[in-house]
Amino acid sequence: MTHPTVEWQGSLETGVVAMIDQTLLPGRLKILRCREVKQVWEALRTLRVRGAPAIGIAAAFGLVLAVRGSRARGVETFLSEVDRQAKYLAGARPTAVNLFWALDRMRKTARQHVSEPLPKLKAALLREAVTIQEEDLATSLRMAEHGFTLLRGVSTVLTHCNTGGLATARHGTALSIVYRSQELKRPLKVYATETRPLLQGARLTAWELLEAGIDVTLICDSAAASVMREGRVDCVIVGADRIAANGDTANKIGTYPLSVLAKEHGIPFYIVAPLSSFDPELESGEEIPIEERAGEEILRPFGKLIAPPNVKTYNPAFDVTPAKFITAIVTERGVLHPPYTRSIQRSFKDRGEA
Amino acid sequence: MTHPTVEWQGSLETGVVAMIDQTLLPGRLKILRCREVKQVWEALRTLRVRGAPAIGIAAAFGLVLAVRGSRARGVETFLSEVDRQAKYLAGARPTAVNLFWALDRMRKTARQHVSEPLPKLKAALLREAVTIQEEDLATSLRMAEHGFTLLRGVSTVLTHCNTGGLATARHGTALSIVYRSQELKRPLKVYATETRPLLQGARLTAWELLEAGIDVTLICDSAAASVMREGRVDCVIVGADRIAANGDTANKIGTYPLSVLAKEHGIPFYIVAPLSSFDPELESGEEIPIEERAGEEILRPFGKLIAPPNVKTYNPAFDVTPAKFITAIVTERGVLHPPYTRSIQRSFKDRGEA
Numbered sequence: 001m002t003h004p005t006v007e008w009q010g011s012l013e014t015g016v017v018a019m020i021d022q023t024l025l026p027g028r029l030k031i032l033r034c035r036e037v038k039q040v041w042e043a044l045r046t047l048r049v050r051g052a053p054a055i056g057i058a059a060a061f062g063l064v065l066a067v068r069g070s071r072a073r074g075v076e077t078f079l080s081e082v083d084r085q086a087k088y089l090a091g092a093r094p095t096a097v098n099l100f101w102a103l104d105r106m107r108k109t110a111r112q113h114v115s116e117p118l119p120k121l122k123a124a125l126l127r128e129a130v131t132i133q134e135e136d137l138a139t140s141l142r143m144a145e146h147g148f149t150l151l152r153g154v155s156t157v158l159t160h161c162n163t164g165g166l167a168t169a170r171h172g173t174a175l176s177i178v179y180r181s182q183e184l185k186r187p188l189k190v191y192a193t194e195t196r197p198l199l200q201g202a203r204l205t206a207w208e209l210l211e212a213g214i215d216v217t218l219i220c221d222s223a224a225a226s227v228m229r230e231g232r233v234d235c236v237i238v239g240a241d242r243i244a245a246n247g248d249t250a251n252k253i254g255t256y257p258l259s260v261l262a263k264e265h266g267i268p269f270y271i272v273a274p275l276s277s278f279d280p281e282l283e284s285g286e287e288i289p290i291e292e293r294a295g296e297e298i299l300r301p302f303g304k305l306i307a308p309p310n311v312k313t314y315n316p317a318f319d320v321t322p323a324k325f326i327t328a329i330v331t332e333r334g335v336l337h338p339p340y341t342r343s344i345q346r347s348f349k350d351r352g353e354a
Numbered sequence: 355m356t357h358p359t360v361e362w363q364g365s366l367e368t369g370v371v372a373m374i375d376q377t378l379l380p381g382r383l384k385i386l387r388c389r390e391v392k393q394v395w396e397a398l399r400t401l402r403v404r405g406a407p408a409i410g411i412a413a414a415f416g417l418v419l420a421v422r423g424s425r426a427r428g429v430e431t432f433l434s435e436v437d438r439q440a441k442y443l444a445g446a447r448p449t450a451v452n453l454f455w456a457l458d459r460m461r462k463t464a465r466q467h468v469s470e471p472l473p474k475l476k477a478a479l480l481r482e483a484v485t486i487q488e489e490d491l492a493t494s495l496r497m498a499e500h501g502f503t504l505l506r507g508v509s510t511v512l513t514h515c516n517t518g519g520l521a522t523a524r525h526g527t528a529l530s531i532v533y534r535s536q537e538l539k540r541p542l543k544v545y546a547t548e549t550r551p552l553l554q555g556a557r558l559t560a561w562e563l564l565e566a567g568i569d570v571t572l573i574c575d576s577a578a579a580s581v582m583r584e585g586r587v588d589c590v591i592v593g594a595d596r597i598a599a600n601g602d603t604a605n606k607i608g609t610y611p612l613s614v615l616a617k618e619h620g621i622p623f624y625i626v627a628p629l630s631s632f633d634p635e636l637e638s639g640e641e642i643p644i645e646e647r648a649g650e651e652i653l654r655p656f657g658k659l660i661a662p663p664n665v666k667t668y669n670p671a672f673d674v675t676p677a678k679f680i681t682a683i684v685t686e687r688g689v690l691h692p693p694y695t696r697s698i699q700r701s702f703k704d705r706g707e708a
Contacts, residue, residue, distance in 0.1 A: 319577075
């Protein structure tokens with residue numbers, strides 16, 4: 001992609017958070033420039049920026065917008081402003097843990113720089129947000145390497161939702177492997193599910209992969225079972241919005257059924273996610289809060305009403321795939337295998353965080 | 355519903371095949387009046403009329419339109435016209451067997467009346483088409499009775515696509531049970547999947563059930579697994595487009611994954627279909643031809659492009675549910691249980707057709 005998914009443009013004082021407005025893709029590539037934190041909050045809530053890693057980055061930059069103009073006299077006042085704004089941004093989406101993870105990093109950074117004058121403290125916050133973005137880029141590249149090794153012998157993958165450059169700083173999580181396979185001249189082919197209700201597969205994944213010259217076939221979500229049964233795909237690769245300590249994984253609605261179907265068809269099912277998507281404080285997936293979104297997303301998908309307007313709806317944005325259906329989890333620190341409670345714990349120990 | 359799904363209106367000589375144009379629902383209730391067989395063929399092909407039993411009825415009436423003006427001098431010429439037009443109509447959709455079944459009945463009827471003068475022969479054909487329609491109505495009521503008994507203790511069902519009045523002469527196949535439960539003041543609640551790509555669940559099932567005052571909740575296809583996991587439904591009921599001798603069942607794309615998921619969640623999975631949907635000549639589901647439809651149905655669902663226009667697509671209209679995932683099959687002659695090879699054979703013997 002020619003534009004980064006989300007980035008800071010300009011100086012601390014007058015700069016903006018620039019992001020591709022993903023709700024307008026693939027019809028229109030428009031860069032949204034946010035000057036106020038509430039614009040970032042709105043962009044998060046309405047999925048102008050989405051994808052677990054990308055919303056972490058956007059929130060970090062959003063926090064900088066929120067406090068750069070602060071005239072707090074004391075450090076305590078400033079820190080409580082940081083906390084209040086972080087809480088505000090965290091309320092935009094409840095499921096992906098990267099949002100809270102990134103905001104926590106920002107809050108810690110503020111505390112690490114309390115002894116410095118306010119302008120320096122603010123500059124440290126912007127530096128930290130940029131670091132989060134840069135680390136995400138490096139993380140994508142490492143996941144791509146590990147994943148590519150895991151997928152030796154695979155020629156076609158099935159994927160769900162969008163886990164590409166648009167879901168991260170660049171490259172992606174699950175799709176980073178696809179991009180890497182192309183670089184290495186052993187390109188993977190992709191079946192992409194359209195991913196109702198918001199059609200991230202049709203609008204974003206198909207668009208990204210076509211732009212990159214990758215062989216992609218778009219299917220309805222309900223055709224994935226036939227695609228597996230007919231032997232058209234060798235494995236499933238998806239991302240994650242939150243992974244519990246036991247490996248249970250929340251991801252876009254429709255992921256869980258793919259995992260059940262993959263098992264039924266003897267096809268490996270892989271999660272690709274950075275460690276920032278893990279929430280080791282949650283014992284299992286049952287504790288992950290699942291965002292329920294407006295029925296309008298089902299009823300009026302393209303501005304056009306497709307059902308009786310008074311019909312009841314149920315629209316969970318995510319589902320939880322139990323660890324038992326997950327063949328392996330690709331992270332930036334290597335591939336995790338079952339039992340996940342142990343392999344996840346070890347990953348965090350290696351990282352010095354548990 | 356105030357209008358029948360499809361019916362003959364008027365005399366043999368000047369009458370029309372009238373049908374609800376289902377592509378315009380729920381926005382608009384328009385009655386399409388066909389005077390020429392090619393209009394019926396087009397209506398079949400573009401799903402203005404759909405649902406296995408309904409397309410059988412429409413095709414039978416279409417055949418009457420096709421030959422009512424015939425000036426064939428000899429009976430042989432007339433019969434070959436009947437055969438040619440039946441073949442033409444049969445080409446409109448390849449999967450649902452009811453289409454071929456109804457047209458075969460019409461061809462047989464023509465042969466049974468060869469000794470009569472042409473006007474009488476034509477009148478016999480119209481009578482036979484009306485008989486097919488009337489039998490379908492009675493069949494729906496009998497399936498409703500058998501199904502209602504089977505579903506004792508069930509409070510909420512999950513259904514896919516549209517199997518209601520709009521899919522048959524009236525009442526429906528799977529949904530006939532829901533209507534019967536309401537008549538008996540023990541109403542079933544319904545979760546309806548929207549059924550991409552053509553959204554028969556959102557457009558037709560939700561509309562029908564709301565009109566009838568039934569408690570219906572619309573979900574995306576990919577949310578069905580969550581609905582099962584959360585214990586929101588007690589069983590799955592769907593229709594069928596063709597059932598092989600071993601019980602393997604072709605139905606709307608997305609049915610097969612529901613059967614796998616039902617098994618995973620310990621939920622019964624029921625097929626509701628008249629004997630006219632069975633094709634005992636096919637040993638298994640592998641022999642059922644699966645219609646592949648235009649990618650435009652995925653890319654441009656409501657006239658609006660939702661994906662890059664040049665992306666490849668794969669759009670099978672049906673999938674096959676293996677018999678092993680089917681708890682029981684409800685027919686007008688009772689409930690069939692596994693092993694289906696035996697129970698299906700017995701059903702046809704009872705009927706004197708095998």
